[in-house]
Amino acid sequence: MATMTLNATPRDVGRKGPSRRLRAQGQIPAVLYGHGIESETVSVSQAEFSRLLRHRSGTMIIDLKLDGGAHEGLLTVIREIQRDPVTGDVLHLDLQRISLKEKIHVQVPLHILGVAPGVKEEGGILEYPVRHLEVKCFPNRIPERIDVDVSSLHIGHSIHVRDLVLDRAELEVVSEPEMVVVTVSAPRLLKTEAELAAEAAAAVAAEEGAVAEGGAEGAAEGEEGKKGEEKKGDEKHEKKGEERKGRERSREKE
Numbered sequence: 001m002a003t004m005t006l007n008a009t010p011r012d013v014g015r016k017g018p019s020r021r022l023r024a025q026g027q028i029p030a031v032l033y034g035h036g037i038e039s040e041t042v043s044v045s046q047a048e049f050s051r052l053l054r055h056r057s058g059t060m061i062i063d064l065k066l067d068g069g070a071h072e073g074l075l076t077v078i079r080e081i082q083r084d085p086v087t088g089d090v091l092h093l094d095l096q097r098i099s100l101k102e103k104i105h106v107q108v109p110l111h112i113l114g115v116a117p118g119v120k121e122e123g124g125i126l127e128y129p130v131r132h133l134e135v136k137c138f139p140n141r142i143p144e145r146i147d148v149d150v151s152s153l154h155i156g157h158s159i160h161v162r163d164l165v166l167d168r169a170e171l172e173v174v175s176e177p178e179m180v181v182v183t184v185s186a187p188r189l190l191k192t193e194a195e196l197a198a199e200a201a202a203a204v205a206a207e208e209g210a211v212a213e214g215g216a217e218g219a220a221e222g223e224e225g226k227k228g229e230e231k232k233g234d235e236k237h238e239k240k241g242e243e244r245k246g247r248e249r250s251r252e253k254e
Contacts, residue, residue: 010040028044031092061076104137161177
């Protein structure tokens with residue numbers, strides 16, 4: 001792994017005011033710690049650090065040149081980069097000193113190789129829930145990336161951490177062996193034959209239920225209509241009888 005050089009300058013610890021002034025001057029506040037040295041506050045050039053990031057690939061070893069400090073040529077790695085959530089500008093750095101004789105805990109990016117037949121031929125979706133693998137190794141043995149070959153994956157198949165081809169003598173894997181690295185899943189809109197059959201059966205049952213309910217309601221309405229007609233007929237018959245009796249009483253009086 002290549003080593004990049006970065007110049008740093010000691011700075012006084014202060015509140016937000018001094019840090020803001022440093023940023024206004026094109027500097028990034030940073031803290032240096034680890035491996036037998038006390039924490040030290042420094043600043044680095046924004047322009048120089050941006051150039052370094054453009055060449056960064058995974059974990060990078062930085063040869064930190066600290067002007068006027070007690071240490072010269074410190075080997076460090078970036079532990080954290082704090083950015084402005086709106087502009088993306090780097091606000092602060094955490095740098096950790098390392099030794100080439102001791103293993104360190106780092107994250108190595110995963111790189112997908114090949115085309116999965118589950119995607120190309122079967123219409124599946126390639127998903128990779130993790131983008132880095134956590135390992136422990138010597139600083140000068142940190143790989144730039146870990147290749148993951150997906151050329152044999154079909155729908156429903158996955159590659160786990162335990163399946164990765166690694167030099168286990170060089171890399172001590174920290175990530176869980178059962179963790180899924182990449183998988184090919186079925187399209188979300190694609191339904192199985194069983195699901196389609198179940199939906200069709202439910203639709204038929206619902207239609208039959210609606211027909212049966214409509215028939216029952218029609219029969220009930222017909223019965224009520226018949227009773228209404230019979231009632232109207234009785235009332236009409238009674239009215240005619242009363243009219244006839246009225247005419248007969250009128251004749252008797254005459």
